[in-house]
Amino acid sequence: xxxxxxxxxxxxxxxxxxxxxxxxxxxxxxxxxxxxxxxxxxxxxxxxxxxxxxxxxxxxxxxxxxxxxxxxxxxxxxxxxxxxxxxxxxxxxxxxxxxxxxxxxxxxxxxxxxxxxxxxxxxxxxxxxxxxxxxxxxxxxxxxxxxxxxxxxxxxxxxxxxxxxxxxxxxxxxxxxxxxxxxxxxxxxxxxxxxxxxxxxxxxxxxxxxxxxxxxxxxxxxxxxxxxxxxxxxxxxxxxxxxxxxxxxxxxxxxxxxxxxxxxxxxxxxxxxxxxxxxxxxxxxxxxxxxxxxxxxxxxxxxxxxxxxxxxxxxxxxxxxxxxxxxxxxxxxxxxxxxxxxxxxxxxxxxxxxxxxxxxxxxxxxxxxxxxxxxxxxxxxxxxxxxxxxxxxxxxxxxxxxxxxxxxxxxxxxxxxxxxxxxxxxxxxxxxxxxxxxxxxxxxxxxxxxxxxxxxxxxxxxxxxxxxxxxxxxxxxxxxxxxxxxxxxxxxxxxxxxxxxxxxxxxxxxxxxxxxxxxxxxxxxxxxxxxxxxxxxxxxxxxxxxxxxxxxxxxxxxxxxxxxxxxxxxxxxxxxxxxxxxxxxxxxxxxxxxxxxxxx
Numbered sequence: 001x002x003x004x005x006x007x008x009x010x011x012x013x014x015x016x017x018x019x020x021x022x023x024x025x026x027x028x029x030x031x032x033x034x035x036x037x038x039x040x041x042x043x044x045x046x047x048x049x050x051x052x053x054x055x056x057x058x059x060x061x062x063x064x065x066x067x068x069x070x071x072x073x074x075x076x077x078x079x080x081x082x083x084x085x086x087x088x089x090x091x092x093x094x095x096x097x098x099x100x101x102x103x104x105x106x107x108x109x110x111x112x113x114x115x116x117x118x119x120x121x122x123x124x125x126x127x128x129x130x131x132x133x134x135x136x137x138x139x140x141x142x143x144x145x146x147x148x149x150x151x152x153x154x155x156x157x158x159x160x161x162x163x164x165x166x167x168x169x170x171x172x173x174x175x176x177x178x179x180x181x182x183x184x185x186x187x188x189x190x191x192x193x194x195x196x197x198x199x200x201x202x203x204x205x206x207x208x209x210x211x212x213x214x215x216x217x218x219x220x221x222x223x224x225x226x227x228x229x230x231x232x233x234x235x236x237x238x239x240x241x242x243x244x245x246x247x248x249x250x251x252x253x254x255x256x257x258x259x260x261x262x263x264x265x266x267x268x269x270x271x272x273x274x275x276x277x278x279x280x281x282x283x284x285x286x287x288x289x290x291x292x293x294x295x296x297x298x299x300x301x302x303x304x305x306x307x308x309x310x311x312x313x314x315x316x317x318x319x320x321x322x323x324x325x326x327x328x329x330x331x332x333x334x335x336x337x338x339x340x341x342x343x344x345x346x347x348x349x350x351x352x353x354x355x356x357x358x359x360x361x362x363x364x365x366x367x368x369x370x371x372x373x374x375x376x377x378x379x380x381x382x383x384x385x386x387x388x389x390x391x392x393x394x395x396x397x398x399x400x401x402x403x404x405x406x407x408x409x410x411x412x413x414x415x416x417x418x419x420x421x422x423x424x425x426x427x428x429x430x431x432x433x434x435x436x437x438x439x440x441x442x443x444x445x446x447x448x449x450x451x452x453x454x455x456x457x458x459x460x461x462x463x464x465x466x467x468x469x470x471x472x473x474x475x476x477x478x479x480x481x482x483x484x485x486x487x488x489x490x491x492x493x494x495x496x497x498x499x500x501x502x503x504x505x506x507x508x509x510x511x512x513x514x515x516x517x518x519x520x521x522x523x524x525x526x527x528x529x530x531x532x533x534x535x536x537x538x539x540x541x542x543x544x545x546x547x548x549x550x551x552x553x554x555x556x557x558x559x560x561x562x563x564x565x566x567x568x569x570x571x572x573x574x575x576x577x578x579x580x581x582x583x584x585x586x587x588x589x590x591x592x593x594x595x596x597x598x599x600x
Contacts, residue, residue: 054130170519234483419530
């Protein structure tokens with residue numbers, strides 16, 4: 001942790017991703033910009049002709065999806081180049097051009113849905129039954145479902161024109177966090193002349209440090225930075241809240257949440273079931289915090305005590321090569337094709353491994369249509385880093401199997417199920433590690449990791465979901481949403497979700513401003529529903545073997561050819577009821593029982 005973050009040019013090539021499946025180099029990307037800009041004009045050739053027959057509609061769809069695939073690769077390359085170093089002005093310029101072209105594309109296609117929906121019911125029904133439309137039937141029927149919320153062609157064009165400034169608040173927040181914010185160093189008690197640098201990338205690692213003073217100072221210094229920019233983050237988030245409310249009114253939805261969930265045809269009851277079920281299990285969270293406080297031998301449990309392992313004398317670190325081997329062992333139950341594809345991905349440099357100066361914090365997987373998926377992470381050698389590699393490879397394999405099995409129009413998957421495959425891999429990793437150790441202390445360490453996954457993904461993300469709902473509701477109702485209002489909403493939720501055993505430090509109230517997903521409305525709840533689904537799937541894979549694996553891999557291959565709830569049902573998970581969340585939290589309780597039994 002005391003090592004200085006390297007410049008990108010000083011990192012060995014084998015640890016940097018290979019973007020050549022997208023573009024050979026920046027010059028090739030620039031050449032595509034000119035071609036793609038010109039080719040987008042083809043979309044206009046269908047304007048006013050979509051009532052001329054099903055064949056015309058099918059050809060329009062084919063043209064749009066082929067151009068969309070090219071645009072996705074174009075935009076993805078620019079995004080990944082900016083990820084490498086957010087300070088680099090060239091990559092910032094590339095991202096701006098990509099965003100501009102994306103807005104141009106959205107404007108170009110904006111007339112299509114309204115024009116189709118303006119046709120008579122008889123014509124639409126004939127199109128629905130036409131063999132030319134059959135390859136696009138699910139898309140066509142989904143369009144008909146959204147007819148009440150689709151504007152006229154002129155109105156859609158105006159909305160699309162604002163796309164370039166849509167989400168500006170999130171862009172500002174990203175740049176603040178990834179490029180501009182600087183934090184005070186954390187004193188190093190073992191080497192006072194070489195303090196720990198504090199960054200977005202290593203903050204959690206410092207919070208895991210067994211030295212409580214290091215945890216405390218990193219916590220204080222980190223949120224000192226966010227407190228200083230509380231008004232700025234508040235203004236950027238308020239901009240996003242207002243933008244969502246405007247979209248809700250324009251498209252005739254009852255609420256921001258309904259508008260967001262409607263994209264994936266998710267009933268709001270799924271959201272409400274999640275929150276109410278997690279509330280019912282909050283006593284189990286309080287029980288876990290009491291165990292954590294006891295094992296850490298603390299008189300008071302603070303927020304900066306929540307990430308450090310609860311076991312003593314267990315120092316686990318891994319090289320990247322060791323992490324890869326653990327990944328392969330963990331996913332072995334998913335079969336030979338899955339494992340061999342992961343091996344190929346690792347050897348082909350799908351992964352951008354280590355942090356470097358200016359690199360985007362956190363981790364993600366990205367995959368453009370019919371190109372190699374890629375993973376950005378900031379590997380630091382911890383078990384959490386190994387888990388992150390497994391997690392992001394789950395995303396990449398979901399992308400890869402979708403590419404392998406679906407045509408362009410279905411070569412993607414909904415956000416609602418985006419976290420399932422990643423979390424299945426995380427669960428398989430922990431179960432694998434538990435299966436190969438007999439050491440009591442190590443078992444407790446691993447169970448704590450599992451419990452932390454639940455805390456961070458089910459409890460914490462549900463708390464985030466409640467924060468979003470409360471913040472969006474305030475703006476919808478015309479109430480104030482000042483930084484002070486947002487701080488109080490978040491602080492009250494911390495008190496509810498963590499109970500009386502947690503001492504509430506003043507800095508906690510600013511945490512909401514460092515959550516980038518809040519700028520992507522009503523995304524975070526899907527982590528919790530996804531984790532609950534993943535628990536059911538991973539338990540079934542380990543218990544039932546090949547039959548469960550077959551259904552799971554089919555689920556990963558469906559892309560967006562069906563609604564996400566139907567895809568999950570195909571895999572064996574029914575989120576229309578509270579049962580998957582209940583079963584997941586029962587697993588949490590069982591793991592907590594095992595932890596308490598181990599410590600006596």
